[in-house]
Amino acid sequence: MSDIYENVMELARRRGFIWPTAECYGSVAGFIDYGPLGAMMKRRIENLWRDFYVIREGYYEIEAPTIGIEPVFVASGHVKGFSDKMCECPHCGEYLRADHTVASGGEDCPAGASCEEIAKVLERIPCPSCGTKLGPLVVSEFNLMFQTTIGPGSLRKGYLRPETAQGMFTDFGRLLRFYRDKLPFGAVQIGKSYRNEISPRQGMIRLREFTQAEAEIFVHPKKKNHPQFCRYAAYEAPLLTAALQEKSMGSSPLSMGDAVRSGIISNEYVAYYLALTHDILVKVGIRPDRIRFRQHLSDERAHYATDCWDAEFFSDRFGWVELVGIADRTDYDLKAHASHSGLSLTVFLPYDTPRTEQKRRVIPRMDVLGPRFRKQAKEVAAAMETTTPTEEGITLTLNGEQVRIPSDLYEVREETVEIRGEEVTPHVIEPSYGIDRIIYAVLEHCYAEELVEGEVRKVLRLPPWIAPIQVAVFPLMPRDGLDNLAREIADSLAGSGLLVEYDENGAIGRRYRRQDEIGTPYAITVDYETKETNTVTIRDRDSMQQVRVPVLGLEEAVRSLVAGDTALEFLKT
C-alpha cells in the first residue's frame, strides 16, 4: 500500500469522491461514478474554468446534444479516421493493428484499402508475436465511436460524440450572428464525450465516458494576435519544444512573449491559452513544478494543425500525462463542414476603406440567345460572362466545339464595382481540457500523509475554492448549549452560500482528521469562551493553527478565506 495511486483512489472511494460505476452489478472498465464529494469538487473545477473562459474571455457556453448525426462525423473525419482495422492472429490469438502489421512486415497497402484487401496482404506476413505466417484471416473495423440509431426503424445512424468540439463548428453560422459578424469570437462547451477504448486501464486516466471542457476560438487567419496578449506576455511556463525532445532534453521555462518572438510558439493565441492553461492548472491545485507543455512532434500532429501543445502533469504513478491539448486547427474543420453541408461558413470582413475596381462586364442578351441556343443557352451565357470579348465577338469552347458568338448577342458594359470586404474562413484555436484527468491530478498532488504525534495524518491539501466542503463547524462538547450555538453558526454560514458540515460526533481531534482527509480547508469550533466573548476559533487544515475571531462578521471572514482573498493570519485581532 505504498503506491500513491492506490492510496489516493482508496481514499477517493472510501470518502465518496470516485466510485466504480454500477458496482452492484460488478462495474465496467472505463466508466466511473462521481460520489457526493467528487461531484461537488468537479463542479467547482468546472466553474473555475468558466470563470476564466466564459467570464474573463467572454466566450459563451453552449450545450449541444451528446448524440450527433452521422453527417457531422463524416465531415469531421471521425467515421473514417477514428476507426482502426484490427485482426487476430489465427495461431497465437494476438490482437493486432492491421495497418501496423502490414507496415512492419515490409509490405505496402494503399491508403484507402478495404478490410478484404488488407487481409490478402496480411496472409503473406508472419505474425509479429509468434512468427508464424498469418495465412487466411478476417480484418474488421473497430471504430472508437459508440454507434446508435435514432428513432424506430433504425434508419438514421447516430454516434455518441467523441469530442464536444463539433457542436461549436456546426453552430458556427448561428454563433457568428450572435457575435454580430465580427472576429475574433469563441464558444465553449463543458460536457461528456465518449470513446469506446479497446482496453482502458489506469482508472480515471483513460475513460470511455469522460468530461471535456473545450473552447473553439475563431480568429482571422492572418491576425493571430491576441488583443489581451500583454496579460501573459511576461508569463513563464516550462516548455518542452520539439527541438528539446529530439535532443532528449527536459523542459525549460520561457516567457510567452519570447516564445512567440523566437517562433517557438507559432502565434500569440496559442501562447496566450498556453499561459492561461498554466494559470488554471496551478489554481486548481496541480503542483507547478510538475507541469510542462510539450510540443507535438511533426509526425504526431494532426495533418491540419500547424502547432499543437499538450499540457502534461507528472504523476508518481503514470509519469507524464496529458491534461490539456492546445492546437491551432486552422480552417480545417470549418472547411470540412462547409463542403459537406454546402453552406458557406465564412465571415464577411469589410475593408477599412472599400476598394473600387473598374470591371468590364459581358451581359448576354438572353432574348436572342434563348431561341438560338435553346437548352444550351444558360451554359453559353455563363461561359460568355467569363470571357474577354474581341471586336469580332466571342469564341467559346462548348463541349469541345468552337462556338462563335457575334457581338449583337451581348452588350459590354464598363462598371465601377465597389469591393467592401472579403469572405474569410476563420482559423480555430482550440484549448481542450480533460476534466477527469485534471481531477485525478489534483487529488494525487494534494494528497499527503504526515506524521503527527506518532500517528499518520492523511490530508488533502485542496485549494479552498476547490474543496467540496468549505467549512466545518464543531461544538467542542455536544452539550451546555455549545451544540445549539454551533448549529446556529452553521446555519448562518450555509445561508451565505457556503457548503458547511456540522459535526458533534466523537472527540474533537477525530472530527478535525475527518475533515482533513476530505480537504475541508477550515474548521470552526464553538467552545466555552464563545458563550462569554462571542468568539470562535477557525482552524487551518494545513498548518493546524487556530485563530480566534468574533462571531460577528464570521460569514464574510470565511467567505473571503475560501475565495482566497484573505489569509488566516490577517484575521488575528
Added chain:
RNA sequence: GCAUCGAUGGUCUAGUGGCAUGACUUUGGCCUUCCAAGCCAAUAGCCCGGGUUCGAAUCCCGGUCGAUGCACCA
C-alpha cells in the same frame, strides 16, 4: 484482446470442503474543556454465474473488476 497473478464487512486483514477471524472506521450510549484518548454496545463481509459434492466462500469452468507484461491509446 492475449498471458500471469489476485478479489473475505466501508477500510486493512486471518483462515478453511462442514459455526468466517481480528483491527480500524461508522452508529448509539457513557466519559471527555482542542487534534483519530478510554469504556460498553450495535451495524456490516467470502466479486458474479454455472459445475462437482450430502455440503462450495474454499475445488473446477466461464464472466466481471483490479495489478503486471504484450498489443492498443484518434
